Amino acid sequence: MVFSKIITDKQRAYALYLRRESNASFKVIADKCGISKSSARRICGHQLLNARKEIQPRKGRPRKVSERHKRILFRTLNRMRAVNVNFTVKQLMKESGFTIQQACERTFSRCLNENGYYFLQARKKGMLNEKDKRQRFKYAKQMKRQLSSNPNFWKEDIAFYLDGVSFVHKRNPLNNSASPKARVWRKQGEGLQITAKGSKDLAGGRRLHLLVAIAHGKGVILKEPYEKMNGRFFSQFIKDHFNLCFAAAGPKRNRQRLFVMDNDPSQNSRPACQAMDEVEAKLHKIPPRSPDLNPIENIFHVLRKLLDDEAVSCNITHETFDQFKGRVLRTLESIDIKLIDRTIESMSRRIDAVFASKGGRSNY
Numbered sequence: 001m002v003f004s005k006i007i008t009d010k011q012r013a014y015a016l017y018l019r020r021e022s023n024a025s026f027k028v029i030a031d032k033c034g035i036s037k038s039s040a041r042r043i044c045g046h047q048l049l050n051a052r053k054e055i056q057p058r059k060g061r062p063r064k065v066s067e068r069h070k071r072i073l074f075r076t077l078n079r080m081r082a083v084n085v086n087f088t089v090k091q092l093m094k095e096s097g098f099t100i101q102q103a104c105e106r107t108f109s110r111c112l113n114e115n116g117y118y119f120l121q122a123r124k125k126g127m128l129n130e131k132d133k134r135q136r137f138k139y140a141k142q143m144k145r146q147l148s149s150n151p152n153f154w155k156e157d158i159a160f161y162l163d164g165v166s167f168v169h170k171r172n173p174l175n176n177s178a179s180p181k182a183r184v185w186r187k188q189g190e191g192l193q194i195t196a197k198g199s200k201d202l203a204g205g206r207r208l209h210l211l212v213a214i215a216h217g218k219g220v221i222l223k224e225p226y227e228k229m230n231g232r233f234f235s236q237f238i239k240d241h242f243n244l245c246f247a248a249a250g251p252k253r254n255r256q257r258l259f260v261m262d263n264d265p266s267q268n269s270r271p272a273c274q275a276m277d278e279v280e281a282k283l284h285k286i287p288p289r290s291p292d293l294n295p296i297e298n299i300f301h302v303l304r305k306l307l308d309d310e311a312v313s314c315n316i317t318h319e320t321f322d323q324f325k326g327r328v329l330r331t332l333e334s335i336d337i338k339l340i341d342r343t344i345e346s347m348s349r350r351i352d353a354v355f356a357s358k359g360g361r362s363n364y
Contacts, residue, residue, distance in 0.1 A: 005036075007043070008138075011033045014289060015029050015033045015043050016043065016044060017063070023030060025259055026041045026314075028038040036277075042323040064103040064107055065103050067103075070111055071290055072096050072097070073096050073098075073108065074115065076092060077117070082109060084309055089112070090105055092108070093105065116187045118185070118188065119183050119184070119186050119190070120183060121183055122340075132288060135287040135359070136354050137355065137359035138292060139287045140351050140352075141355060143229060144355055147348055155216035156252060157256055157258055158216075158258055158284060159246050159252050159257060160214060160215040160248075160249045161214050161261075162213075163262055163297065163355065164264070164267075165210050165250055165300045166208065167208045167210075167320065168206075168208075169206045169319075170317065170319075173307075173316045174286065177307075177308035204254075208324065209225065210328070211330075212296065212300075213293075214340050214344075215249035216249065216339070217337070217343075219335065221249060222244075223329055223332050224237070227319060229266050230266045231269030231271045234269070234272045234275075235272045235274065238278075238279060239275050240276035240279065242276075242279045243279055246281070254329070257281045258281075258284050261294075262290075263285070263288050268283075280346060290332050292350060295346065298343050299335065299340060302339065306331050306335075307328065349364075358360055
């Protein structure tokens with residue numbers, strides 16, 4: 001049974017006085033203060049325990065990582081994050097000038113955790129808000145109706161899938177390939193902003209920008225380097241390359257000139273739309289923030305994996321930008337056409353997954 005008798009501040013103070021000055025027992029304190037024995041034990045025991053904690057000095061061995069070491073560690077962390085977000089604690093220790101004799105990797109990892117940095121999943125795309133989910137669910141519902149009458153829509157109606165991709169040149173590809181990619185050292189809230197395209201700020205090194213197009217049964221039909229993406233450039237790109245892309249993709253059902261592209265503002269600008277009309281091309285729009293509904297994104301992931309594997313297998317420790325560019329284009333050409341076909345043919349399953357999750361992310 002729980003008693004809820006109110007104990008006044010005067011009774012609490014008198015109980016503490018008796019315990020400190022005369023070291024009276026809890027029974028005596030309870031009788032003199034008019035409270036229960038358990039209440040006396042709770043009041044005096046809790047207060048005296050806190051008092052002893054404040055008086056007692058810190059026990060245990062001295063810290064191996066001093067405040068000066070922490071300042072050096074975090075200065076190095078910020079410098080490395082500005083160059084390349086993919087690094088381990090061991091690499092951070094080496095860059096900071098620390099050795100394993102000073103402290104182990106786990107000790108430095110705890111220092112990072114105490115200051116809010118954790119080895120968390122890397123965030124490269126914007127989050128989905130409720131509006132995005134509604135648009136994705138509506139799109140999936142429409143496509144399920146269309147696929148019921150034409151299940152081969154993705155390979156018989158869509159001529160090609162187009163997107164831009166950027167690769168960062170690293171002077172030492174082997175070191176970069178050995179670094180973890182899925183997780184990075186960041187704070188809880190970093191990289192979680194709702195954006196249209198994710199961050200365009202890539203860490204460290206010169207960028208190689210490519211516009212790539214893939215087609216079912218044809219593989220990679222376009223790989224064009226570019227320097228800066230804007231509406232004027234893309235409109236001229238359409239005039240120069242789209243007719244060749246449609247020809248390379250081959251004739252489609254009902255002689256349509258349909259292609260898939262994401263929602264980049266410069267690629268959907270007024271000059272770009274006018275250029276599409278001139279070449280009689282029609283864009284099949286996918287919802288915003290939906291890389292899982294554009295199969296070329298999966299091909300880019302495969303391409304990055306092949307580049308990392310080649311850097312490790314060939315022990316590439318130094319590479320110029322021109323060599324890197326040639327290696328990227330050569331690796332892109334070598335991607336198996338059957339792999340590209342299987343990726344495009346998975347679009348129906350992607351639509352089912354988005355529909356089942358009511359607009360949520362799929363596993364593709």
